[in-house]
Amino acid sequence: xxxxxxxxxxxxxxxxxxxxxxxxxxxxxxxxxxxxxxxxxxxxxxxxxxxxxxxxxxxxxxxxxxxxxxxxxxxxxxxxxxxxxxx
Numbered sequence: 001x002x003x004x005x006x007x008x009x010x011x012x013x014x015x016x017x018x019x020x021x022x023x024x025x026x027x028x029x030x031x032x033x034x035x036x037x038x039x040x041x042x043x044x045x046x047x048x049x050x051x052x053x054x055x056x057x058x059x060x061x062x063x064x065x066x067x068x069x070x071x072x073x074x075x076x077x078x079x080x081x082x083x084x085x086x087x
Contacts, residue, residue: 007039007048014077023070030074031081038082047086059084 059080064073
């Protein structure tokens with residue numbers, strides 16, 4: 001069984017448009033939980049095999065339908081960030 005090296009991810013700034021400022025902590029917490037799950041369950045992208053600093057990451061866009069819950073928003077953002085990491 002191979003063991004992955006620990007990953008330390010620091011997001012300096014996350015810019016979201018169209019969300020209530022009061023939801024920022026719930027969105028951020030859900031994003032953090034989902035990123036932890038993704039890094040645990042999926043293989044670390046090869047582009048992160050060594051110490052890497054990414055100045056800017058574009059996770060693309062996604063559409064939320066209806067009145068999205070902060071938790072589901074955080075999960076979608078985490079998936080976009082994970083998908084945008086160097087492969």
